[in-house]
């Protein structure tokens with residue numbers, strides 16, 4: 330890809346930046362940037378290439394990625410994750426065509442790897458002296474792995490005591506410098522964004538548009554795996570980069586002539602961390618940040634999502650909805666998916682299934698529509714929460730009859746909140 334094939338554009342004021350002078354946010358108005366392509370030219374290029382023989386994964390779609398010189402791609406074979414037809418769970422919920430795109434199958438166990446292969450390749454291309462991010466865990470572990478692969482020093486900033494242990498173990502093992510801050514994710518991100526330029530570190534949070542470019546390839550894959558886009562896509566939302574990336578992906582696939590429709594985008598947040606859902610339900614143009622976000626789904630414990638504007642735009646443009654789910658609903662959905670389909674995902678990922686259950690109850694989902702739920706991270710990322718949610722402690726002295734009785738207890742659906 331050459332420099333003329335793409336440029337970054339501000340989503341607020343429309344100011345344009347050439348690839349070599351792309352800041353993280355707009356110099357003029359401070360809004361987020363988005364990479365734009367000459368889709369007509371790419372469509373023409375694709376029609377002449379034998380790209381369909383490439384294996385499924387992020388780099389299958391290199392014509393739609395903003396890397397100018399692809400001599401040194403930093404990769405761990407990310408993408409190409411399974412799309413499971415969940416017949417048993419679908420039957421239980423009254424849905425004929427329920428699919429799960431299982432992003433926990435990526436090399437470090439989350440969807441973040443799709444963005445990091447592109448983002449760290451760009452970091453290497455521009456000669457970054459170090460890479461950095463703030464994280465609820467998965468961004469940190471993914472960046473640490475790709476930085477190790479590229480041979481670039483990595484500094485990750487995490488909210489102290491608030492991230493799942495598997496993720497912390499990964500970041501440490503891959504050799505990142507881990508800095509814990511006494512504060513939440515939003516405060517950690519503010520700190521990293523303020524200090525990265527001064528330190529000369531390359532920032533790889535999803536405010537960086539290169540991350541979004543890698544992540545959008547999951548939408549391309551779904552279109553190819555299903556043969557067309559689904560009618561509805563349900564996805565967990567935290568800092569809101571991923572839902573924005575999927576929407577961009579579905580729109581680009583349409584623009585280059587590889588699909589004919591667009592899905593409805595449904596974003597799910599946890600009740601205790603749901604500023605985007607609140608704004609959507611209030612018909613508001615802007616979010617009100619949640620000061621002390623709280624949820625068992627630590628990956629999405631975020632009160633001030635940086636990409637809220639892109640996310641609200643995706644939901645509204647696609648005629649979708651935003652909904653929140655309780656921790657009890659999340660933990661229930663996590664167990665259901667594991668026990669009905671053999672898919673063990675982390676709590677934040679199960680939010681998409683919990684959201685589906687709630688919206689089906691509300692009549693928002695038709696039994697015949699094709700629904701894809703995105704599960705974003707592997708269950709082993711957070712073993713502590715899984716064990717707590719499944720552990721059955723037996724009191725010494727209980728009779729055999731009592732034990733047998735407890736084994737017969739069916740799982741009950743938690744009452745949904747009003």
Ligand code: F0G
Pocket residue numbers: 439463464465466467468469535565566567568569570571572628629675677678705706
């Ligand atoms: N699911 C998982 C497993 C995540 O790790 C995240 C975000 C999300 C969903 C939400 O995605 O932020 O693009 O809306 N984790 C980030 C992190 C914030 O630091 O690992 P989003």
